Amino acid sequence: MSTVDGLPPLRAVIEAHGLVAKKSLGQNFLLDLNLTSRIARQAGDLSKCDVLEVGPGPGGLTRGLLAEGARKVLAVEKDSRAMAALADIQAIYPERLDILNADALEIDPLETLTPPVRVVANLPYNVGTELLVRWLTPPAWPPYWASLTLMFQREVAERIVAQPGSKKYGRLAILSQWRTNARIVMELPPEAFSPPPKVHSAVVHFEALPAPRFEADPKVLERIVATGFNQRRKMLRASLKGAATDIEDRLIAAGIKPTDRAEQVPIEGWCALAREVAKG
Template sequence: MTIDGLPPLRDVIERHGLRAKKSLGQNFLLDLNLTGKIARTAGDLSDSTVIEVGPGPGGLTRALLLSGAKRVVAIERDERCLEALAEIAAHYPGRLEVIAGDALKTDFAALAAGGGDVRIAANLPYNIGTELLIRWLTTAQWPPFYSSLTLMFQREVAQRVVARPGDDAYGRLGVLAGWRTRARIAFDLPPQAFTPPPKVTSSVVSIEPRENPLPADVQKLAKITEAAFGQRRKMLRQSLKSVGGERLLAATGIDGTRRAETLTVEEFVALANAV
């Protein structure tokens, strides 16, 4: 038995035949010391409902419950993992709810409708992590339904989330995250921490919503950033041509010879508001 009184995760995986599927973007994190570190990064969870995406055999799920999370809602698409998660739920009566389903089809705001503090903590499947983050960053209601996001990505994606103007990784994701949140990389995890080991280093990112981000229309900002970074090597007067570039640049006083990676979040917001 382990520190939480449940069997080691390797035994759980073997007993339930939970070989990680590449098609589901699965890489299981089995070290309870590392999952515990992720749970601690999420903060004091004693009065929080934590939504977890892709729990797999339940390594992070167990860490969140062990760290005192009031309630955990785990969304798992892989039906093979449900029995293992049910064992955890039985060990922590009334504190773990497992939803069998696709996170991309889940109404997360509805899950948080019961009120109280809601946080999201997840070792996100690599193949849907960016799409989920963009959805959480561009939700219509702001402040959003969550008070924090503690998420694991490939380090390349994590660097894009926290990137600032002038950084090589700065792009649409950095603008959206920088506009509405404060994001930082909390720590990295090497490939050998996972089963099977991915080919890249992973990073845990801590994201907190800004209470009063600059006002802008989400769809317009998305449109501007998509155009600007879609042709990032070109000057703005060329890359923004499809969205009325010359007029927008004149209205905002932004030099059309600049390139997208030099613009601040505030300047992108100004362009969106000029659409």
């Protein structure tokens, strides 16, 4: 079977390099090159962008990103077993693919990449949420990336785009929607992967906003949101009592009923409360 880049199909690559997916690394390999190309296209025009890819594994999405015209790709892979397969791709695209055998939680992409940067990744399930939160909470905004196009378990994707009043609405929804436009752009069944996970997956595309939707100190907002949703079944006057001695007054000043629960408060309300709490 021929492929657009002349490299073997992914199943053959996995067999040739003995790449058995490791559960400890959260690995589920996406083998359909048509699907990896579709994911790459969800990131938009890549011809004038550098791309950070986390967890490329045997390189299916890497090949899709390069075939779709990415100016440069930095593929960060923790699993050293995948280096040989990625090196085969690098041989086809020597000027456009850099490979880093490292933990994505410990690197500075800007040492290699030049903005504008788009992040595109089939994230390992065991670090996906942690990486997302890091990308959404940099020291300064706007961030170094223009967009994120990321695959998650579908349940996580639904939490990201959830609206107030929903049981899935929480910290991830607020962190995501406060500073980005986030939407689910693809869904994938378990059988698209090897080995098939027990859950469906979904791709979420985030476009960074020039500034947050509402004014708030990020650290204060993160703290009160985490506190409020940690006991989401309680009324806010109870779940947030440690945030300020006069929390009821501050809730009222922010336009929030003290008897509301965390999931009832829209992002604008959380930001208003963060401003009230920040007054000291």
